[in-house]
Structure formats: structure tokens, C-alpha cells
Amino acid sequence: MEEDEFFGEKTFQHYCAEFIKHSQKIGDGWEWRASKDCSDGYMCKTHFQVKNGTAVSHQGTSDHVQTFLPVEEALDAPLDDFEVTETTAAAEVIKYEYHVLYSCSYQVPVLYFRASFLDGRPLALKDIWEGVHECYKTRLLQGPWDTITQQEHPILGHPFFVLHPCKTSEFMTPVLKNSQKINRNVNYITSWLSIVGPAVGLNLPLSYATAASHDEGNVSGQDSSIE
Amino acid sequence: MAEEQESALQLPPSTAPEAEGPTEVSPETATPEPPSSAAVSPGTEEPVGDTKKKIDILLKAVGDTPIMKTKKWAVERTRTIQGLIDFIKKFLKLVASEQLFIYVNQSFAPSPDQEVGTLYECFGSDGKLVLHYCRSQAWG
Numbered sequence: 494m495e496e497d498e499f500f501g502e503k504t505f506q507h508y509c510a511e512f513i514k515h516s517q518k519i520g521d522g523w524e525w526r527a528s529k530d531c532s533d534g535y536m537c538k539t540h541f542q543v544k545n546g547t548a549v550s551h552q553g554t555s556d557h558v559q560t561f562l563p564v565e566e567a568l569d570a571p572l573d574d575f576e577v578t579e580t581t582a583a584a585e586v587i588k589y590e591y592h593v594l595y596s597c598s599y600q601v602p603v604l605y606f607r608a609s610f611l612d613g614r615p616l617a618l619k620d621i622w623e624g625v626h627e628c629y630k631t632r633l634l635q636g637p638w639d640t641i642t643q644q645e646h647p648i649l650g651h652p653f654f655v656l657h658p659c660k661t662s663e664f665m666t667p668v669l670k671n672s673q674k675i676n677r678n679v680n681y682i683t684s685w686l687s688i689v690g691p692a693v694g695l696n697l698p699l700s701y702a703t704a705a706s707h708d709e710g711n712v713s714g715q716d717s718s719i720e
Numbered sequence: 721m722a723e724e725q726e727s728a729l730q731l732p733p734s735t736a737p738e739a740e741g742p743t744e745v746s747p748e749t750a751t752p753e754p755p756s757s758a759a760v761s762p763g764t765e766e767p768v769g770d771t772k773k774k775i776d777i778l779l780k781a782v783g784d785t786p787i788m789k790t791k792k793w794a795v796e797r798t799r800t801i802q803g804l805i806d807f808i809k810k811f812l813k814l815v816a817s818e819q820l821f822i823y824v825n826q827s828f829a830p831s832p833d834q835e836v837g838t839l840y841e842c843f844g845s846d847g848k849l850v851l852h853y854c855r856s857q858a859w860g
Binding site for chain 1: 782783784785821823825826827828829830831832834838839842852854
């Protein structure tokens, strides 16, 4: 088995560290949290969204603001290049949390997420789904994950929604194999999160893509004939 | 390098509404383009206006994904990744439940609503944007 297919916890932590390095550069807000005994840890990010109206612009994502407008409302609003729409008086702030943990049983990263109002009331999964943009919905419903389940966070113990990881290695393998062909080092976490993130409204700024290839100075766009 | 095949087939602009939601700027019905210019067309013989409205994209298959006969396409800058995914899925006749992913730098999947024009600015070189596409299994 190739090394790139064996994704151990150390490798996971290494890629997370690289990922966070870039996140800090661009102020994307990801952090590492170690467990109490520091034997393992996870990567997390929190962001706030105003429901029913304004989308909070993300730093570094001027091209793709995460909008969580309910679909019906979105159809009415004259959205143009992610213009901010009128906020209703009853706008509420929602806190979204995304955690990336390592699954020992599947030996892949897993995405945990949850959303709650500021007073702590959690959002039900269907409320989170309602806010997912149409094009993400497709990915959410048809993506290479069996299901979204609610599980206890392995370290925090609170209930989170989880994108089931059983298919992860299946969709990651072709990408990794392809990169291996041209001796390009891929940050597994970056690639994986770029794929699964949008299904739950988490977008990675494009600069992560170039960060991943800086290590060995490979210039993108040089197509070699690998057909 | 002679792997690009530029065929003469002209892709009719799709009139079917694409399931992309209101932030999608590129559907042919929404843009004030003359009807003759398809959002995705092969080749690069584009009449160049003040700014080149279309960018050249070279599509490369990953894994066991079918290879497209036409790999080089001229695509409107405002076309989103999701729009491109839908197009490739139709072109390759994938079933609806099969998912297709597109990557830049062979490793990073841009968000579905990312515009190809932006990707071209960031990752294009030699006058084109190379995108890899990969089919994932049809999940039950």
C-alpha cells in the first residue's frame, strides 16, 4: 500500500498544521485544539452568519460569499454578484462551527459541524439544509457520503452533525494517485476539505490551492501529456 | 503537445434551467449575450471584444473517468464550476446520481459557485486553464 493511501494520525496532524499555517496567513480562522491530554486534537473554525438577509462576507472570499439564504427568499432577492440584501428586523445571528477530526477506524479525516443561535439553541439539520444554496444541495444530496448523522464529538462530547467518512478514501484515492504520478505533494486536508466543505456551506478560499503546491515549486497549468 | 482536439461541433446554449440557484450568473437565459454565443463552445476562434469574454479551458480526466473527445473548450468567464460540472456530466452522459468533481492544480476542488474566470486569473497559464475532472461512484 502506498504511503499516500495510509493516512495515519501523525500525517493528519501534519497536514492540519500546514493547512492552519496558510489559514493564519490569510486570516481564515482555522485553529488547532488539542485534547486535554494532548495526545490528539482537531482543527476547527467558527463563523457567524446572519440569517434571513445579509450574508457576512468572508475575508479572502470576495468571489464567493457564503450565502445561507432560504431558497424561497433567495429567488425573490435580486442577487447580483453576491450583493447583500436587505436585512429584516428579525434577523438572527447563527454560529456555525466546523471541526476536522481524525477517524481511527476509517483512517481519514472527518468533518463535524453544527449550528446554533447565539443563545445556544441548536439548529436542526433540516434548518441547516434549508440554508444550503441550491448548487450545494445537489452536492450534499449526491455526494460520496452515505449520510449525515448526529454523533457525539469524540473530544468535546457534544452532539455534532457528521459527514460519514466511509467513502472518503474512495473519492480521495484518484486525486492522490494522480498527483503522485507527477510527484506533486498534495495536502490531503486541503483537497478533502475543498471537496466536502461546500456541501455544508464551508468554502475554502482559492489561495489554499496555491499554498498546497508551493512546497515543491511546481507551477500550475503546465500540462504534461498524461493521457 | 498535440493532445488538444478542437472539433467543429457547436454546442447549442442550453435552455433548460440549471439547478444552480439565483447566485449563478452564467445561465444563457440570464446573460445579455447574443444568442449565437454558447456559454461553452469548443475551440478558441472567439471574436475578441474589448475584453475576452471567454477563457480557454483544457479538461483532463482523472482515474477511470471517461475522457472527453473534445478537451479544449472556450467558456464564458462567469460560468461557474457547478455549471461546468453539469455540462461535463451531460456530455459524458453520466447518470444523475454520479458526482463529478473538478480540480485546479490537480488537487483542489473550487466551490461550486466559483466562476471559471476567476480561476483562470489565479491558475491559468499559457493562455488556458487546466482543470481535472473526476467521477465518483454512484452512491446509493
